[in-house]
Amino acid sequence: MFIKVMHALMGVPPRMKLALVARMSSYREFIVGFFERGPQPTKNQKAIRRDYQLPISIEAKIRLRAPRPLFFVILLWLLANTPADASLFAQASGQSSTVLVTTINQAGEPVPAVTVELKSGGTLIKSLVTDNQGRATFPDVSPGDYEVVASQEKYQTLSRSGLILVAGASLQVDFTMIPRIELKSSIDVEATPETPIEQGSSPSVEIQHAEIKNLPNRPVTVQEVLPLIPGVVRTAEDEIRISGSSETSSAFVVNSADVTEPATGQFGVSVPVDSVESINVYKTPYLAQYGRFTGGVVAVETRRGGDKWHFEFNDPLPEFRIRSLHLVGIRDASPRITFNGPLIRNRLYLSQGIEYALHKLPIRTLSFPNNETKQESVNSFTQFDAILSPYHTLTGTFHVSPRKTNFVNLEYFNPQPVTPSFSAHDYLTTIIDRYSVGTKLVESLVAVTLYTAHVWPQGPEEMILTPVGNRGNYYSQQNRHATRVEWMESLSLSPISHYGTHNIKFGTDVSRVTTHGEFLASPVNIVDTNNLLLKRIEFVDGKLFNRWDLDLGFYGQDHWTFNPKLAMDWGIRFEIQGITETVRIAPRFGLAWTPFGAESAVVRGGFGLFYDQVPLSVFSFTTYPNQVVTTYGPNGEIIDGPRRYLNVMERGTGGGFPFIFGDNEVGNFAPYSAAWNIEVEQPITPRVIVRANYLQSNSYGMVILAPGVANGKDAIVESGSGEQGYRQLELTTRYIWKPGEQLFFSYVRSRSRGDLNEFNRYLGNFPFPVIRPNFFTNLPGDTLNRFLTWGYIRLPRKFSLAPMLEYRNGFPYAQVNASQDYVGIPNRNQTRFPNFFSLDLRVSKDFQVSKKYSVRFSLRGLNLTNHFNPLGVHANVDDPQFGTFFGFYKRRYLLDFDVNY
Secondary structure, three states, rough: OOHHHHHHHHOOOOOHHHHHHHHHHHHHHHHHHHHHOOOOOOOOOHHHHHHHHHHHHHHHHHHHHHHHHHHHHHHOOOHHHOOOOHHHHHHHHHHOEEEEEEEEEOOEEOOOOOOEEEEEEOEEEEEEEEOOEEEEEEEEEEEEEEEEEEEEEEEEEEEEEEEEEOOOEEEEEEOOOOOOHOOOOOOOOOOOOOOOOHOOOOOEEEEHHHHOOOOOOOOOOOOHHHHOOOOOEEOOOOEEEEEOOOHHHOOEEEEEEEEEEOOOOOOOOOHHHHHHEEEEEEEOOOOOOOOOOOOOOOEEEEEEOOOOOEEEEOOOOOOEEEEEOOEEEEEEEEEEEEEEEEEEOOEEEEEEEEEEEOOOOOOOOOOOOOOOEEEEEEEEEEEEEEEEOOOOOEEEEEEEEEEEEEOOOOOOOOOOHHHHHEEEEEEEEEEEEEEEEEEEEEEEEEEEEEEEEEEOOOOOOHHHHEEOOOOOOEEEEEEEEEEEEEEEEEEEEEEEEEEOOEEEEEEEEEEEEEEEEEEOOOOOEEEEOOOOOOEEEEEEEOOOOEEEEEEEEEEEEEEEEOOEEEEEEEEEEEEEEHOOOOOOOOOEEEEEEEOOOOOOOOEEEEEEEEEEOOOOOHHHHHHEEEEEEEEEEOOOOOEEEEEEEEEEEEEEEOOOOEEEOOOOEEEEEEEEEEEEEEEEEEEEOOOEEEEEEEEEEEEEEEEEEEEEEEEEEEEEEEEEEEEEEEEEEEEEEEEEEEOOOOEEEEEEEEEEEEOOOOHHHHHOOOOOOOOOOOOOOOOOOOOEEEEEEEEEEEEOOHHHHEEEEEEEOOOOOOOOOOOOOOOOOOOOOOOOOOOOOEEEEEEEEEOOOOOOEEEEEEEEOOOOOOOOOOOOOOOOOOOOOOOEEEEOOOOOEEEEEEEEO
């Protein structure tokens, strides 16, 4: 009856009924568009008809038979009272249709419980959930243009738009659901373990973004987070040591790309900590995909943009310097802004982290205002994630990090005039392409790194070393430029059923590294407490260096699950370092066994060979200036010298090792380690997990420097004869209250011994001018016993508590005499700093400012017990204060707040 009345009012004859009903949805679009765009020119009706696809014949008849104002009034009334799918007209015409949606995974299996939404013009028509067969059916759908969206928590949100439904027909829409892990910056076969067996034989120690954000020490860099891992320490020289090994013996990767400094092999600047999704530390990774290390692997994965925009503003307020109750400038400032979200819904995501850091580190052993090291840096990380298709994703990252430090390694014995200044610029660009076909995943990565570093003294004066403190200016100056171009390809095949289940991965990587620059040095004088000259070191005949290297790697690995109780990791890796002209083979094997079922104890263990990538600074050593050393007697007479020490590079000593192949040439270094471990992990309750792990690693062929003789001449000899060993017993307990709330306890008993003269002590950014004889002794960072606990607890009324407690034996140090020579054996157990103890605590409270914004106020207390943790020791036997420990950071409190959106 209603339709007949409308026909009469509009003067539409019966023969136009079907045509008018069929196009009613187009008229609705026309009217909405007309009023959104405003009045249209009346002289161009054909253009308007083309824009809105109006049928010319129907429009002409309506214009002749119906007054325009009445026509608009009637249509507006219809629009306001007609359902969005125009089902009234569809039922009247008897032309309804059906939309069938199916959801399957990449293996072709149905995916149930997927939310499917049917939309038209951005308006939700109806929402269904797929059944056990992965199907959802929308009946009685009118013809038109639709969009279908499929979403589930474990899978990416997918959509199909521009679907034209014809009257009386059915439309089928198929979705192949992609797990959300596919969009991570790093995809590994073992990426999201569900059982101890799937974790494999050597799982990493992982710290997630939420844990990092709630730590009491408020870390700004990844390096500040690493000492929270058992077996990882930060030495007094500010160097990270993993399983007793230096940074140059460990790998540091971000989204699978190598970010170590191309020339020295030391850890470069990582991404802003707020851009980090997770930090994984592998001490015995038996997966062959990891290479170029003998110590450990630090693998960082970054955060991608989510389906909603998220904004964080952390540490907006600086820390002011207060002396004698007076404000004296700014001590620290580290404002950090992070935002991420969708640029194009379901297609393109952005994640951006920007950090500015200004740190004026006070040295308690010196007096104000000449007791501060000033560090200033900007750290920007940008990531784009594009979903090109349900099977194809593309990730691009751009990292820029300029930084500068005045008065590096400032301390009591090296006041500001003696310290160097340092500046560096890091630029890293990566492109990661992932394409999945069924159960196969192909990953491609291209990374380009540009790095510059400059080291310079505070003035032109000669450096003077004395038993009670050094004078003058720092002796060396460096200008260095380095690049790395890296290309990686991998193919993952999983799962393959054959006598169990196999997750197989093959890969290759190619890396080209270059460095060029110069090393300059001025004379160094060594005097006694009476200022009498004992030695003079001069530097002659240095020249520019220019080195390059091409490294190749190939690997294959298999995570073989025999049954729900037993799995094996096995693989092999081939590495070729061009500049050393060596080929290295690294077999690896590991087991994971749950003898009593998946919810009980799991036993893990394995053995593997690992090889270092020798940094280019090792091969630049022969271009450094030669040392000319003159020794003086008590009356100023020359008693030895001048002796000129040539810079000589020898052959490596790994030629007899059956897994290393190469010619017996100078510089054929191939440092390697053989490591094994056994671990037992036992869940006590669903909330308490206890783990015991024993690890042993022995390294050989390490590059060291020491005074010696080559071809009958005095020389500083660079050889591959270094060795080191590491043993560790680790006991850890993790107590989980709720998701995101936990306490972590660990005890580590370890020994780290090896050759003391590692090349990086003399070929790094800030070398020491005196090259002493080599000793096999305790290495820097050696700690016999270390207990560590930290965690995060939520309290009522939106309060939270984050404690951190550390107790360990003091680091070893070396005793020297007035000539700067070792006295006895350096770093022995009898010469250690006092035991270290520190209790830090962070109390926070969240305030919800609005529906979108929240503010977190935090109060931090550092070294709450005010324990004496000395920073320095008078280690020169000719120093009147020999043996005295001094300087420490007293108890202090800090207030800060963050803004979250």
